[in-house]
Amino acid sequence: MPRGPRWIVVLLAMATFALGACGGPFPQSALDPASDFAWKLQDLFEGIFFWAVVVFVLVEGALIVAILRFRERPGGPEPKATHGNTLLEISWTLAPAIVLVLIAIPTIKTIWDVDRPPRGESLVIEAIGHQWWWEFRYPDLGVVTANELHIPVGKQIDIRLTSADVIHSFWFPRLGGKRDVLPGHENQLWFTADSAGLYLGQCAEFCGLSHALMKMELVAESPEEFEAWVEHQRSDAVVADSAAFAEGSQAFLQGGCIACHAVRGTIAQGVIGPDLTHIGSRRRIAAGILDNTPENMRHWIANSQAVKPGSLMVVPELDDETLDRIVTYLQGLK
Ligand code: HEC
Ligand SMILES: [Cu+2]
Incomplete structure (x- = not known):
């Protein structure tokens, strides 16, 4: 193949990959703001980006003109030296300084x-x-x-961030900037969600082996829906009146789970792992990485170390029957 076409193929392939990134949907895009905080970042970004484009066009335009007009031609005269030109030196020092000040003012604000x-x-x-x-x-x-x-739309949320162990970072890209989560120090983050929906977030500071599996979800809903959710969540575990449920609750209590988990309204009061009082009503399990289905829950309980390497959930091997009972019980904790 001649040289030209091969380069075209390479360029086309690169363009295809680059454009592939524009496909969407983008559940974690910081460029799709949904809160007052996120809009402040977006406005800053858009403002600076516009001026950056102007500067880019001016500078690159001058460069292209210089290349075309002043390039060396056979028999042309020697170019004039500009070294020591005070006016030029001052202007190309001042111009970037002014640009930086113009960027700094809205950024600091x-x-x-x-x-x-x-x-x-x-x-x-x-x-x-x-x-x-x-x-x-x-x-x-x-x-x-x-x-x-869960949060109500249109209400200001004031999140107090702390860590039980190492440094993490709290980030819902569509709702605001990330903020460090430090042990022994409280950080604060506030925003008001402007539209209902499901937002995805995750830890944004490397925090150990399964850092990439430390996700979370945020449901922004109407004040009435939020009220109903709160009413339900603050109640004790809903106890289903069935033999399977009773057996499952026994298996859960005997399986060592209560060393780490709490189920309010029962003797399970562990604090090392998540509160499981209403685990059956959550959308996902194990920090947003698995859909909350009976199969996934069984898989998680039996293989927590494989699903999440290094996980602090360590359980003895359980026989199939015990596992099934526990899953029935937990799924019933709506
Ligand atoms: C040594 C402490 C420990 C024991 C014992 C333990 N767990 Fe866990 N469990 C955890 C931790 C820590 C997590 C959070 C894991 C993660 O997402 O990284 C967890 C998460 C879970 C979750 C997902 C919760 C959520 O909000 O998504 C379920 C379900 C669960 N455990 C069930 C059980 C069952 C059933 C048992 C008993 C067979 C058990 N656990 C025993 C520590 C423990
Ligand atoms: Cu983390």
């Missing part, structure tokens, strides 16, 4: 704006990072849950 404490009334949520899952507490509402946040 935005940083101050998202860093200050929240104004006005807000719903306080405590988010505690654990290797490798998220604990969520609503101190004023008496709700404790894990990995699945």
Whole structure:
């Protein structure tokens, strides 16, 4: 093949891969804002991007003109030296300095704006990072849950971030900037979601072997739906009146699970793992990595170390019957 066409093929292939990234959907795109915080970042980004395009066109345009007009031609005169031209030196020092100041002003303004404490009334949520899952507490509402946040649309949320072990980072890209989650220090993050929906988030600071599997979900819903969710979550475990459920609850209590898990309203009061009082009502399990189906739950309980390498959930080997009973029980904890 002649040289030309081969390059065209390479370019086309590269363009195809690059464009492939534009396919969507983008559940974790920071460029699709859904809260006041995220909009502040978007506005800053768009403003700076516009000016960057102007600078780019001017600079690259000047470069192309210089290349075309002033290139060396056979028999042409020697170019004039510009070394020591004070006017040129001052202008190409000043121009970038002005550009940097113009970028710095809105940037610093935005940083101050998202860093200050929240104004006005807000719903306080405590988010505690654990290797490798998220604990969520609503101190004023008496709700404790894990990995699945619920918030009312249009209400300011004030999230207090701490860690039970190492440094994590809390990030829902569509709702705002990431923020460090530190042991022994409380960080704060606030925003108001502007539209209902399901938002995906994850830990954004390397925190050990299964860092990539430390995800979370946020359900933004109408105040009425949120109210109903709270009402349900704050209640004790809903006990189904069936023999299978009773057997399962026995298996759960005897299987060592209560060393780490709590099921409110029973003697299970462990605090090392997620609160399982309403585990049956969660969309996903094990920090957002598996759909909450009986098969997946069974798989997780029997193979937590394979599903999540290094997981702090360590259980003795359970026989099939015990596993089935436990799964029936947990799935029943709606
Ligand atoms: C040594 C402590 C420990 C024991 C014992 C333990 N777990 Fe866990 N469990 C954890 C931890 C930690 C997690 C969070 C794992 C993660 O997502 O990284 C977890 C997560 C879970 C989850 C998913 C919860 C959620 O919110 O998604 C289920 C279900 C579960 N465990 C069931 C069980 C059952 C059933 C047993 C008993 C057979 C058991 N666990 C025993 C520590 C434990
Ligand atoms: Cu983490």
